[in-house]
Amino acid sequence: MGRVEGKVALVTGAASGLGAADAALLAREGAKVILTDVDAALGHSVAAGIPGAVFVEHDVRDERAWKTIVDQIMADHGRLDVLVNNAGVVKFASIEDCSLDDFRFVNSVMSEGTFLGCRTALPAMLANGGGSIINMGSIAGVKGVSAVLGYCAAKGAIHALTRSVAAYCRERSNGVRCNAIVAGSIRTPMIQKALREMSPDNPSFDELEGHGQGEPSDVANMVLYLASDEARHVNGASLTIDNGETA
Numbered sequence: 366m367g368r369v370e371g372k373v374a375l376v377t378g379a380a381s382g383l384g385a386a387d388a389a390l391l392a393r394e395g396a397k398v399i400l401t402d403v404d405a406a407l408g409h410s411v412a413a414g415i416p417g418a419v420f421v422e423h424d425v426r427d428e429r430a431w432k433t434i435v436d437q438i439m440a441d442h443g444r445l446d447v448l449v450n451n452a453g454v455v456k457f458a459s460i461e462d463c464s465l466d467d468f469r470f471v472n473s474v475m476s477e478g479t480f481l482g483c484r485t486a487l488p489a490m491l492a493n494g495g496g497s498i499i500n501m502g503s504i505a506g507v508k509g510v511s512a513v514l515g516y517c518a519a520k521g522a523i524h525a526l527t528r529s530v531a532a533y534c535r536e537r538s539n540g541v542r543c544n545a546i547v548a549g550s551i552r553t554p555m556i557q558k559a560l561r562e563m564s565p566d567n568p569s570f571d572e573l574e575g576h577g578q579g580e581p582s583d584v585a586n587m588v589l590y591l592a593s594d595e596a597r598h599v600n601g602a603s604l605t606i607d608n609g610e611t612a
């Protein structure tokens with residue numbers, strides 16, 4: 366028996382990095398996994414390598430498409446047990462040079478995308494008595510990283526939103542849990558690109574480079590735990606995985 370045997374899981378931003386690793390591990394542990402992403406070519410090829418997985422092109426900012434996807438999952442499988450709100454983007458800009466457009470873009474993908482995911486998944490999870498929502502936060506949501514102002518704001522919002530959803534579910538004892546992962550620097554295309562773009566004399570460089578970066582599988586193991594029934598009493602938590610960077 367896998368640790369999430371028989372569960373149905375939706376992972377956003379699953380064409381790359383952490384989302385792809387989450388999807389692969391959840392499937393290996395027995396879940397039926399639906400991957401979504403804006404990058405359809407990569408998404409289809411990642412899903413093709415995961416037994417039983419399907420890919421659906423989706424921009425997490427698209428409210429109507431959220432409903433279509435979740436309705437389709439309910440029609441196909443009759444249940445949605447796990448949602449991993451993982452899709453993310455980063456723009457390099459500090460308080461001195463961040464445009465309103467860039468601030469809004471990053472916040473619309475991560476803060477609004479996560480909100481839409483939670484709101485759409487909740488009724489579907491309630492139809493089967495519960496579920497697990499896992500939101501990708503960041504250490505940038507709990508401490509300042511000067512070079513990515515909008516990213517910090519969006520991740521901070523995700524942590525606050527996670528706690529509000531968790532409190533709502535606890536008040537109703539409705540069986541849904543909502544937790545966030547506070548990840549430090551993990552070796553993915555997002556971070557590798559950031560390090561290439563950033564000069565080593567930028568004050569944020571060391572923080573992003575991390576002290577021994579984590580691997581996507583490290584985060585996927587935490588996602589697996591939160592998705593599984595082993596975490597049945599874990600709700601509203603911000604689980605940190607940063608090798609002590611914020612300790």
Ligand SMILES: NC(=O)c1ccc[n+]([C@@H]2O[C@H](COP(=O)([O-])OP(=O)(O)OC[C@H]3O[C@@H](n4cnc5c(N)ncnc54)[C@H](O)[C@@H]3O)[C@@H](O)[C@H]2O)c1
Pocket residue numbers: 377378379380381382383384401402403404423424425426451452453454474501502503504547548549550551552553554555556
């Ligand atoms: N890598 C790290 O060090 C790290 C640390 C903390 C948090 N995170 C968070 O983990 C998540 C995954 O990051 P990653 O490092 O794997 O990055 P990544 O760039 O490898 O993957 C992000 C994925 O999100 C997709 N995406 C972007 N905009 C989207 C949208 N509007 N709708 C749907 N999909 C969209 C991208 O196409 C990409 O496939 C992000 O939320 C990121 O902020 C990453």
